[in-house]
Amino acid sequence: MATREEITSGLAEILEEVAGVNPDDVAEDKSFTDDLDVDSLSMVEVVVAAEEKFGVKIPDNEVQNLKTVGDAVSFIEANH
Amino acid sequence: MSSTDVVVTGLGATTPLGGDVASTWDALLAGRSGVTPLTQEWAEQLPVRIAAQLAVEPSEIIERVKLRKLDRSEAIALIAAKQAWADSGLADAGLDPERLAVSIGSGIGGATTLLNQDDILEASGPRRVSPHTVPMLMPNGPAAWVGIELKARAGVHSMASACATGAEALSLGLDIIRSGRADVVVAGGVEAVIHPLPLAGFSSMRAMSTRNDEPEKASRPWDKGRDGFVMGEGGGALILERADHAVARGARIYARLAGTGITSDGFDIVQPDPECKGGIRAMTKAIQDAGLTGADITHVNAHATSTPAGDMGEILGIRTAIGDHPVITSTKSMSGHLLGAAGALESIATILAIRDSVVPPTINLDDPDERLDLDVAAHKARPLEIAAAMNNSFGFGGHNVAVVFTRY
Numbered sequence: 049m050a051t052r053e054e055i056t057s058g059l060a061e062i063l064e065e066v067a068g069v070n071p072d073d074v075a076e077d078k079s080f081t082d083d084l085d086v087d088s089l090s091m092v093e094v095v096v097a098a099e100e101k102f103g104v105k106i107p108d109n110e111v112q113n114l115k116t117v118g119d120a121v122s123f124i125e126a127n128h
Numbered sequence: 129m130s131s132t133d134v135v136v137t138g139l140g141a142t143t144p145l146g147g148d149v150a151s152t153w154d155a156l157l158a159g160r161s162g163v164t165p166l167t168q169e170w171a172e173q174l175p176v177r178i179a180a181q182l183a184v185e186p187s188e189i190i191e192r193v194k195l196r197k198l199d200r201s202e203a204i205a206l207i208a209a210k211q212a213w214a215d216s217g218l219a220d221a222g223l224d225p226e227r228l229a230v231s232i233g234s235g236i237g238g239a240t241t242l243l244n245q246d247d248i249l250e251a252s253g254p255r256r257v258s259p260h261t262v263p264m265l266m267p268n269g270p271a272a273w274v275g276i277e278l279k280a281r282a283g284v285h286s287m288a289s290a291c292a293t294g295a296e297a298l299s300l301g302l303d304i305i306r307s308g309r310a311d312v313v314v315a316g317g318v319e320a321v322i323h324p325l326p327l328a329g330f331s332s333m334r335a336m337s338t339r340n341d342e343p344e345k346a347s348r349p350w351d352k353g354r355d356g357f358v359m360g361e362g363g364g365a366l367i368l369e370r371a372d373h374a375v376a377r378g379a380r381i382y383a384r385l386a387g388t389g390i391t392s393d394g395f396d397i398v399q400p401d402p403e404c405k406g407g408i409r410a411m412t413k414a415i416q417d418a419g420l421t422g423a424d425i426t427h428v429n430a431h432a433t434s435t436p437a438g439d440m441g442e443i444l445g446i447r448t449a450i451g452d453h454p455v456i457t458s459t460k461s462m463s464g465h466l467l468g469a470a471g472a473l474e475s476i477a478t479i480l481a482i483r484d485s486v487v488p489p490t491i492n493l494d495d496p497d498e499r500l501d502l503d504v505a506a507h508k509a510r511p512l513e514i515a516a517a518m519n520n521s522f523g524f525g526g527h528n529v530a531v532v533f534t535r536y
Contacts, residue, residue: 063396066193066196067193068191068192068193087258089197089259089263090259092259093258095258096255096256099255
């Protein structure tokens with residue numbers, strides 16, 4: 049089981065690769081779109097990469113609820 | 129000067145000969161070839177293992193995260209258009225975005241994206257296909273990205289007429305300004321399809337040179353030993369501007385885009401008309417559109433791609449439409465054939481030939497075809513005062529486009 053910190057760090061790696069987000073800017077309270085400037089197509093890439101990295105399935109209807117990094121960490125923690 | 133005169137006020141390019149216009153032009157005048165071996169593993173099984181690849185990789189210009197959303201043809205368009213835009217000085221001219229249009233096409237579009245994503249689909253399934261696939265492969269992508277970058281709001285257009293695309297895009301740009309729909313058009317062509325499938329497809333047509341052991345000698349228009357074209361990648365962009373608009377802002381003017389002629393053969397999907405009838409009509413229309421006569425055209429940058437079937441008809445065409453006096457050249461002997469970008473790159477070469485009073489050479493013309501009865505600037509650049517010059521581009525499908533530039 050990965051810790052919340054490990055999941056956050058894994059998401060930061062994905063966000064850097066896909067969207068050029070500085071890993072230092074990634075924190076649980078940050079919004080993907082408003083704070084980290086991840087556009088909708090890049091968000092799709094983040095989701096697919098996160099599924100692969102953490103061995104979870106993130107349904108499309110769940111993605112809209114993942115507003116912040118913390119939302120994503122909680123979903124992954126609960127489902128992987 | 130009438131209000132509908134159109135001039136060229138900026139140039140940009142990234143080509144197999146250089147990452148910008150100046151380095152490309154230097155290489156053309158020096159007679160350098162941009163054709164090199166394909167060292168990629170996938171090339172080993174192909175009959176053609178040479179191509180004219182970009183001298184400067186887009187990754188050296190565009191940052192990584194942006195580049196991963198761009199097809200290579202789109203990246204090339206952004207690089208060439210931004211150079212041309214900077215060259216024109218329009219960034220500081222207060223141009224109304226609603227008076228700025230884009231006309232940039234490609235012959236084949238985002239084929240490498242399509243093929244690469246198909247590999248992912250086959251190997252990993254549909255969920256792994258990139259969400260950027262469609263905007264990367266769509267053939268209007270290069271023009272659209274340039275329109276976004278420069279905030280062009282008078283219309284973004286994407287011609288597709290195979291190897292005549294770049295020239296036809298200039299012709300559309302001229303029409304747009306003449307008809308009053310814009311004051312400035314960023315016009316040109318791009319191509320980036322050095323990938324095993326397009327190479328195999330052209331090879332199956334027996335259209336490509338297989339002179340794999342002598343890459344620099346493979347593109348040899350009008351030479352008896354020519355055995356097909358060499359694929360090139362790259363792009364060229366020209367800033368077309370209403371002449372009085374350019375004069376009013378004190379712009380540096382390269383040349384006048386004086387006229388264009390477009391015809392279609394209505395004959396065959398790939399074979400050119402052997403008597404070049406459509407080409408002759410295109411050249412004649414372009415000369416008339418420019419208000420000139422054949423005697424005025426003293427230089428032609430020819431389409432001549434180095435194929436056994438295609439090169440000689442154009443010679444007949446030039447002789448018929450213009451006469452036997454122009455000094456002609458095929459810069460494809462050095463750049464390779466940039467397909468949808470050819471008309472843009474070669475128009476840039478034609479403009480610089482006028483500016484610098486010099487015709488770039490046709491290299492590798494060691495043993496000319498007996499039917500070559502026009503004066504070619506063979507092997508070495510030829511000093512020549514040029515008041516008016518033509519660039520020809522012909523494309524699969526029977527597209528014929530001639531473009532005339534005059535000294536301003």
